Amino acid sequence: MNKNDFVKAVACKADLSIKDATAAVEAFSDVIADALKAGDKVAIAGFGTFELKKKAERSGFNPIKKEVIVIPASNSPVLKFGKAFKDMFN
Numbered sequence: 001m002n003k004n005d006f007v008k009a010v011a012c013k014a015d016l017s018i019k020d021a022t023a024a025v026e027a028f029s030d031v032i033a034d035a036l037k038a039g040d041k042v043a044i045a046g047f048g049t050f051e052l053k054k055k056a057e058r059s060g061f062n063p064i065k066k067e068v069i070v071i072p073a074s075n076s077p078v079l080k081f082g083k084a085f086k087d088m089f090n
Contacts, residue, residue, distance in 0.1 A: 036077055048081040 001009070003025070011021035032050050035042045042050040057073040 033077075044082075046082060046084045048079050048085060050077060050079050052076065053078045 007018060007021045007025050010016070010025060011018050014021065014024075016024070032042050036050060036052050039052075044050075052075045055074050055076055058071050060069050060071045061067075062069050
């Protein structure tokens, strides 16, 4: 499912126009991104928790040049699904 399919499914499920569903989906992702940038976690009951995971600097290997490289430290967004959401599939 790509973004357009997702927007159409949201529009159908929530009885919204495609335009309104697109705005809702984009606002959802923008709010989560803004909260993560501010250092906050976003917890949605029954679904999961969005947070930033800090990755330390580490060494890697460039197979083309066959040399060891340093991968800089970075932040990566992660989603931890909640138990209620996981239980829907088991």
